[in-house]
Amino acid sequence: MRVFVTAGEPSGDRLGAALMDGLRELVPEVRFEGIGGEGMLARGLQSLFPMDEISIMGIVEILSQYRQLKRRIRETAEAVVAAKPDVLVTIDLPEFSLRVAKLVKEMSDIRVVHYVAPTVWAWRPGRAAKMAAHVDQVLALFPFEPPYMEAAGMRCDFVGHPVVTDPQAAPEEAAEFRTRHGIGAAPLLLVLPGSRRSEVARLAPVFGEVLRRVTAARPGTRLVVPAAGAVAEMAAATVRDWPGAPVLLDPRRSDDPAAEKRAAFAAADAALAASGTVSLELAAADTPMVVAYDMGLVSRAIIQRMLVTDSVNLVNLVSETRVVPEFIGTQCRPGPIADALCTVLDDPEPQRAAMAVTMDRLGRGGPPPGRRAARAVLEGLGAA
Secondary structure: EEEEEEOOOHHHHHHHHHHHHHHHHHOOOOEEEEEOOOOHHHHOOOOOOOOOOOOOOHHHHHOOOOHHHHHHHHHHHHHHHHOOOOEEEEOOHHHHHHHHHHHHHHOOOOOOEOOOOOOOEOOOOOHHHOOOOOOOEEEEEEOOHHHHHHHOOOEEOOOOOOOHHOOOOOOHHHHHHHOOOOOOOOOOOEOOOOOHHHHHHHHHHHHHHHHHHHHHOOOEEEEEEOHHHHHHHHHHHHHHHOOOOOEEEEEEHHOHHHHHHHHHHHHHHHHEOOOOOOOOOHHHOOOEEEEEOOOOOHHHHHHHHHEOOOOHHHHHHHHOOOOEEEEEEEEEEHHHHHHHHHHHHOOOOHHHHHHHHHHHHHHOOOOOOHHHHHHHHHHHHOOO
């Protein structure tokens, strides 16, 4: 069996590596070709070119590198057709993946599977119908996604979310974290203002005022700020003005930043976080949260007009509740956010129940998502 698989960013590489493991477990003689990062390379993939050449986000960035991206799309599609695999699996990165799929379908009848359904449940629902013209099957991370894809004419299999396989810190590791940083039994807030410079710059002033209000209402409250490597210096400068004697976790200055971050998540009583998939990391760690996010005026106006759901928080959507407070766009104001955070600190149990439901529905306790994805790919080939 021959599989051509493409990934263009670290999260996709992680999904690709797990899929490769699952396929090799089910079909030991499988051969892989494609594009990937460290995880996929470690499993024997020889990448057609470095993965980071196609890891481009944002309209401006895509336009500025359009010629190179278009060349790589064409090169990849031609490599797929020349390889004649049993299946092409494109992982996330729709700006690249779906264009490759379209060209492959124009030149061949190779089966195309796209891993990670587009967020048509949140905005731009018409994307499902457009991709159905050149995608045969979709592997979905969330249980509510298959009906959207199937309505557009594609087979769609829910395979689970990789967050359910993430290791979690033990209670003793959380206690050691508190002791190591001199926190003791004090109330501890986890603060996550984003992983991009633009996010931190926009949210830091709002978060700072929220924290001043919360620590004034609850003296003795401490803060811990796990910083992404790309914004660590910026975060360090930002938290100097924050109350609560912030503990900055700089991954560049830790022997095991992943373990330190896990311990911080487990040690925290609640979190203030930028909107995004970090909400699932918090849910996996059983850390209650308040979510806030804002963007530029133009982006805000466009997104708010295009949204088709009343919530963008994945815990709320998967658990079919609305227990995680969200403050998005014009609602991203310090007063209401601080009030919500105090409420969550006082009564975290409704969120904990919803987070448990979320993890169960995402596949916790079942087969690993990579194996489920592999089986879905093979079942799709059999059905075809």
